[in-house]
Amino acid sequence: MSCFEDLSGEILMAIFEYMNVEDVWTIFFNMNSRLNSLVFDSRLRLAADVSKIEKLNFDQFCLSLINTNFSNIFTLILSNHYNRYPQIRLFLSQTNFTIFQSLHALTLIDISHDELIEIAKQLKELPFLNYFHINTHEIFRDKELSNVTHALLNQSNIRFSILRFHEKLQWHETETISSCNTEVLSLDFINADRLFSLLPNCPRLRSLSVTLDPRSSLPKSTTESIISSFTFNVFTQITCLRLCFRPFDVSTLDRLLNSVPSVRRCSIETLVYSTDYIRSPFWTLLLQQLPLLERIRLIVRGWFVLKASNNHNDEKFDETSVIDSYRFDQYWLDRTYKRIFNCHIESSTAVLEIR
Numbered sequence: 643m644s645c646f647e648d649l650s651g652e653i654l655m656a657i658f659e660y661m662n663v664e665d666v667w668t669i670f671f672n673m674n675s676r677l678n679s680l681v682f683d684s685r686l687r688l689a690a691d692v693s694k695i696e697k698l699n700f701d702q703f704c705l706s707l708i709n710t711n712f713s714n715i716f717t718l719i720l721s722n723h724y725n726r727y728p729q730i731r732l733f734l735s736q737t738n739f740t741i742f743q744s745l746h747a748l749t750l751i752d753i754s755h756d757e758l759i760e761i762a763k764q765l766k767e768l769p770f771l772n773y774f775h776i777n778t779h780e781i782f783r784d785k786e787l788s789n790v791t792h793a794l795l796n797q798s799n800i801r802f803s804i805l806r807f808h809e810k811l812q813w814h815e816t817e818t819i820s821s822c823n824t825e826v827l828s829l830d831f832i833n834a835d836r837l838f839s840l841l842p843n844c845p846r847l848r849s850l851s852v853t854l855d856p857r858s859s860l861p862k863s864t865t866e867s868i869i870s871s872f873t874f875n876v877f878t879q880i881t882c883l884r885l886c887f888r889p890f891d892v893s894t895l896d897r898l899l900n901s902v903p904s905v906r907r908c909s910i911e912t913l914v915y916s917t918d919y920i921r922s923p924f925w926t927l928l929l930q931q932l933p934l935l936e937r938i939r940l941i942v943r944g945w946f947v948l949k950a951s952n953n954h955n956d957e958k959f960d961e962t963s964v965i966d967s968y969r970f971d972q973y974w975l976d977r978t979y980k981r982i983f984n985c986h987i988e989s990s991t992a993v994l995e996i997r
Contacts (some may be wrong), residue, residue, distance in 0.1 A: 693721035856891035946990035
């Protein structure tokens with residue numbers, strides 16, 4: 643083999659699939675007839691990261707995308723990033739997502755409410771779409787947030803959902819999430835009562851990543867009804883749990899762990915106000931509710947000045963004693979993949995890292 647063009651067509655297409663579609667066009671298009679045919683081969687799975695396109699080139703790029711490689715686009719990324727231009731709105735003015743019938747993954751950054759509602763209606767017409775990622779810092783009114791949450795969670799074709807609104811997810815109490823077939827779900831911020839009402843409607847969910855607020859977003863009577871019904875639900879299909887707690891609440895965590903007995907990999911990150919919640923006996927007892935647990939990652943930040951009266955344990959509390967309680971316990975040795983045990987303690991703060 644003496645040059646790049648001597649590579650087989652299959653290898654060349656595999657290289658194309660690691661590149662952004664704009665780079666594929668710029669580098670390989672019109673070099674020769676063989677490369678032209680490979681660039682537009684129907685078997686290609688191309689990624690179009692439109693977020694990197696400057697405004698000056700945007701119209702021409704969209705025109706080329708729509709008229710040439712639309713059937714080869716496997717991944718599409720659009721962004722209204724700050725200090726740039728309303729890319730998503732301009733994209734929607736030129737086309738819609740239904741022409742990308744081979745689309746498997748869609749990422750939308752800093753999208754507005756109206757754009758998101760319009761796109762949500764089109765998602766149901768994309769038969770192969772199974773990955774959907776929203777990351778927006780736009781400020782939604784309560785009604786807008788309810789509308790988009792309900793629309794996005796009721797997408798029956800999507801298997802991987804990442805919803806990062808940087809606000810607490812909510813929907814109207816009268817609305818139900820009935821067609822959520824997601825298998826991997828990541829929610830940036832949600833109240834415990836909302837999560838408890840959502841989980842029974844996600845029968846295929848196997849991986850859950852959530853930033854959880856244990857406080858209720860509903861009236862007390864409604865919350866008690868939801869929690870009462872949730873107590874009897876067990877979600878054995880969930881095997882991976884990543885949980886960020888703020889603020890920390892023992893009863894909510896205990897209830898959640900009780901409902902996912904099949905979890906094999908668990909990550910917990912939280913802020914606590916008592917030294918008792920830094921020590922290993924508390925976490926060992928709590929996590930033993932997960933009999934199949936194989937891997938654990940635990941990050942606990944302590945801030946004791948707020949509730950110093952809660953520190954009832956008179957045991958020695960320093961970095962060495964805390965770390966030793968984990969490092970010499972076979973339960974933790976068996977479940978920490980990297981066997982990293984770190985702890986830093988000052989007068990009123992502490993940081994514990996176990997993984």
